[in-house]
Amino acid sequence: xxxxTIATSAPPSRTGVSYSLRKPYLLFIGDAPSAGHAKTxxxxxxxxxxxxxxxxxxxxxxxxxxxxxxxxxxxxANGAASLVIGIAPAGxxxxxxxxxxxxxxxxxxxxxxxxxxxxxxxxxxxxxAARRNGIALIDVREPPKGIAVATGDKRPGKRLxxxxxxxxxxxxxxxxxxxxxxxxxxxxxxxRATGQTGILIAGQGLPMDAVVVDFAAGAAxxxxxxxAPDHWDIIEGQGSLIHPAYAGVTLALIHGSQPDALVLxxxxxxxxxxxxxxxxxPPLDQLAEMYLQAARLTNPGVRLVGASLNTSRLDEGxxxxxxxxxxxxxxxPSFDPLRTSPDAIISKLQAP
Amino acid sequence: xxxxTIATSAPPSRTGVSYSLRKPYLLFIGDAPSAGHAKTxxxxxxxxxxxxxxxxxxxxxxxxxxxxxxxxxxxxANGAASLVIGIAPAGxxxxxxxxxxxxxxxxxxxxxxxxxxxxxxxxxxxxxAARRNGIALIDVREPPKGIAVATGDKRPGKRLxxxxxxxxxxxxxxxxxxxxxxxxxxxxxxxRATGQTGILIAGQGLPMDAVVVDFAAGAAxxxxxxxAPDHWDIIEGQGSLIHPAYAGVTLALIHGSQPDALVLxxxxxxxxxxxxxxxxxPPLDQLAEMYLQAARLTNPGVRLVGASLNTSRLDEGxxxxxxxxxxxxxxxPSFDPLRTSPDAIISKLQAP
Numbered sequence: 001x002x003x004x005t006i007a008t009s010a011p012p013s014r015t016g017v018s019y020s021l022r023k024p025y026l027l028f029i030g031d032a033p034s035a036g037h038a039k040t041x042x043x044x045x046x047x048x049x050x051x052x053x054x055x056x057x058x059x060x061x062x063x064x065x066x067x068x069x070x071x072x073x074x075x076x077a078n079g080a081a082s083l084v085i086g087i088a089p090a091g092x093x094x095x096x097x098x099x100x101x102x103x104x105x106x107x108x109x110x111x112x113x114x115x116x117x118x119x120x121x122x123x124x125x126x127x128x129a130a131r132r133n134g135i136a137l138i139d140v141r142e143p144p145k146g147i148a149v150a151t152g153d154k155r156p157g158k159r160l161x162x163x164x165x166x167x168x169x170x171x172x173x174x175x176x177x178x179x180x181x182x183x184x185x186x187x188x189x190x191x192r193a194t195g196q197t198g199i200l201i202a203g204q205g206l207p208m209d210a211v212v213v214d215f216a217a218g219a220a221x222x223x224x225x226x227x228a229p230d231h232w233d234i235i236e237g238q239g240s241l242i243h244p245a246y247a248g249v250t251l252a253l254i255h256g257s258q259p260d261a262l263v264l265x266x267x268x269x270x271x272x273x274x275x276x277x278x279x280x281x282p283p284l285d286q287l288a289e290m291y292l293q294a295a296r297l298t299n300p301g302v303r304l305v306g307a308s309l310n311t312s313r314l315d316e317g318x319x320x321x322x323x324x325x326x327x328x329x330x331x332x333p334s335f336d337p338l339r340t341s342p343d344a345i346i347s348k349l350q351a352p
Numbered sequence: 353x354x355x356x357t358i359a360t361s362a363p364p365s366r367t368g369v370s371y372s373l374r375k376p377y378l379l380f381i382g383d384a385p386s387a388g389h390a391k392t393x394x395x396x397x398x399x400x401x402x403x404x405x406x407x408x409x410x411x412x413x414x415x416x417x418x419x420x421x422x423x424x425x426x427x428x429a430n431g432a433a434s435l436v437i438g439i440a441p442a443g444x445x446x447x448x449x450x451x452x453x454x455x456x457x458x459x460x461x462x463x464x465x466x467x468x469x470x471x472x473x474x475x476x477x478x479x480x481a482a483r484r485n486g487i488a489l490i491d492v493r494e495p496p497k498g499i500a501v502a503t504g505d506k507r508p509g510k511r512l513x514x515x516x517x518x519x520x521x522x523x524x525x526x527x528x529x530x531x532x533x534x535x536x537x538x539x540x541x542x543x544r545a546t547g548q549t550g551i552l553i554a555g556q557g558l559p560m561d562a563v564v565v566d567f568a569a570g571a572a573x574x575x576x577x578x579x580a581p582d583h584w585d586i587i588e589g590q591g592s593l594i595h596p597a598y599a600g601v602t603l604a605l606i607h608g609s610q611p612d613a614l615v616l617x618x619x620x621x622x623x624x625x626x627x628x629x630x631x632x633x634p635p636l637d638q639l640a641e642m643y644l645q646a647a648r649l650t651n652p653g654v655r656l657v658g659a660s661l662n663t664s665r666l667d668e669g670x671x672x673x674x675x676x677x678x679x680x681x682x683x684x685p686s687f688d689p690l691r692t693s694p695d696a697i698i699s700k701l702q703a704p
Contacts (some may be wrong), residue, residue, distance in 0.1 A: 149597050150596055150597035151596075151597075152596030152597065152628050152630075152631065208565070209564075209565060209566040210564055210565075210566065211564065211565055212561075212562055212563065212564055212565070213560070213561060213562075213563055213564070213565040213568045213600055213601045213604060214561040214562065214597075214598065214601060216565040216600045217596060217597050217598070217599070217600060218597065242649055244502055244503075244504030244569060244607050244608075244649060244650050245501050245502035245503075245504065245566075245569050245570065245607075246566065246569070247569070247603050247604065247607055247649070248565055248568045248569060248600040248601065248603045248604030248607070249565045249566060249600065251599050251600045251603045252565060252599065252600030255596050255597075255599055255600070256596075276504050278504075279504065279649065290645075293642075297594055297596060297599070297631065298596050
């Protein structure tokens with residue numbers, strides 16, 4: 001995927017309330033003890049390789065993005081515009097020995113971008129360095145200011161939303177995969193990020209889960225603004241309508257997105273909500289109907305156009321069988337974004 | 353209704369995250385140009401009369417709560433513990449000539465409580481007066497700190513939630529009326545406020561709509577904590593599942609409240625969501641089924657136990673006919689909280 005594949009063709013937002021990051025990135029992975037700790041960096045590298053100029057590792061780093069190695073000054077001299085923290089620090093706090101690196105990045109003129117719980121803008125040293133150098137500290141977990149209450153007014157342009165049976169099973173990668181394939185097929189499509197990793201990959205978006213609940217549907221409206229009639233926004237879903245903590249986010253995102261099309265995401269074999277054995281995932285056709293009912297409120301013409309299965313725990317034969325079963329049950333094409341092509345879904349999307 | 357009727361018997365909250373206001377109140381209505389501007393004050397007087405010691409009016413005030421007239425010093429000398437701003441200022445800002453009154457209240461040792469968009473804690477003069485006198489400035493529109501993500505774990509005690517076909521049609525007064533009648537019938541019941549007016553009336557609660565969406569269901573869990581098996585929390589509903597801006601609040605409140613019982617609230621004759629003519633209100637039996645389906649996620653035993661109709665635009669005969677029609681359609685008792693008794697609903701609630 002090239003940076004152009006996921007960069008947006010539309011202006012950042014009708015209302016100017018979503019983030020827009022400067023590219024290319026220097027990916028900071030510090031002294032990551034394992035690849036798992038740097039999964040944000042790997043996600044950015046894999047889904048937006050042309051966004052990434054180099055990696056910056058510190059002594060003791062135990063993983064490797066297989067990118068050119070640069071420090072802040074070298075990256076800046078080679079055209080980098082932002083340092084992106086691609087690692088989750090232990091305990092959530094930014095360690096003291098990282099701060100020197102981040103100050104050096106600010107001194108080299110790079111914006112500093114992070115999606116951490118611990119905010120860059122709460123660190124006095126970083127705030128001083130940013131002010132001194134005229135660079136931005138961007139905490140993509142913080143919602144931008146200026147989000148309004150949803151109007152419910154129908155917007156021009158077309159929208160696809162990924163929805164799921166649970167959290168953390170592939171709604172983001174499903175949307176990224178669809179947006180990439182659509183652009184490769186010559187369709188005018190943008191990926192719209194709703195969580196911090198998606199925002200770092202796309203270079204723009206809005207962290208839905210951090211918005212005050214009264215404004216959550218309004219945030220979704222701002223995220224996919226008015227567009228040309230044939231333009232598609234491919235929107236990253238959040239949570240699940242059957243998740244006892246996060247269904248409010250999911251419903252607000254559905255109503256504000258006004259989707260024309262839904263793709264239902266599920267992990268093959270997952271029987272209940274993670275850590276909630278009492279909440280069983282219903283048959284996928286029932287779940288799809290719940291989502292369609294909710295989405296009809298702001299777009300009565302909404303359709304289910306596909307299923308996305310995370311089959312990472314299955315061998316190839318079992319994966320194919322699971323995909324076939326989902327197609328039989330839902331009567332729409334299915335795919336696994338990390339294994340198979342979404343082309344059949346895209347064909348269905350374009351069929352009247 | 354006495355203050356005991358709506359005061360809570362349970363501690364403020366399991367997690368300590370809901371407000372608890374000091375009573376009794378001096379109701380400040382300033383120079384209110386009409387009764388409509390002071391509707392918060394009238395609501396407190398009507399639903400929590402024993403909470404209210406006196407009113408404080410300024411020259412030019414054009415309405416009257418028919419309470420003893422006192423200024424801050426006199427009210428404090430007579431036992432008042434908090435000054436509550438019971439009027440919405442024009443333009444949302446606290447006028448300069450009110451600040452002198454509020455500083456005098458702080459100097460008299462009263463807490464100052466408001467549910468305004470303009471925050472008390474943003475005014476340097478008030479902050480200084482509060483610090484000087486050791487009193488609290490309480491903005492009940494701001495959610496308290498320390499709200500956690502919902503667990504979904506079932507809590508002991510019983511809960512009733514009012515749900516509605518739209519905003520602003522009687523969910524708060526329905527809950528207040530039910531809680532009052534239940535306590536009069538000797539049932540251990542507490543009203544649980546979810547909006548600023550309800551919080552001022554009850555002296556505690558949590559402003560659901562101001563919580564970050566990821567924590568909204570968790571806020572609802574904190575609002576109605578573990579209780580005795582026969583204790584009822586009567587929870588003020590918010591928004592509507594069919595409101596394009598606020599359904600996320602509604603769903604989070606449903607999931608976090610884990611209601612055993614729902615009362616469906618509707619304004620007789622309202623055909624569509626206010627200001628949203630395209631969103632028609634479905635037949636009430638369909639709407640009730642939507643709510644029951646959503647509530648079953650965290651409480652499979654949930655029942656519809658009643659309907660509450662706002663019939664304020666109807667004459668008595670038409671009101672009775674509307675209530676009868678709702679009973680026939682929904683097969684549960686109905687009432688109008690400002691006209692008729694909820695006793696039939698309470699009987700149904702106690703039936704197995």
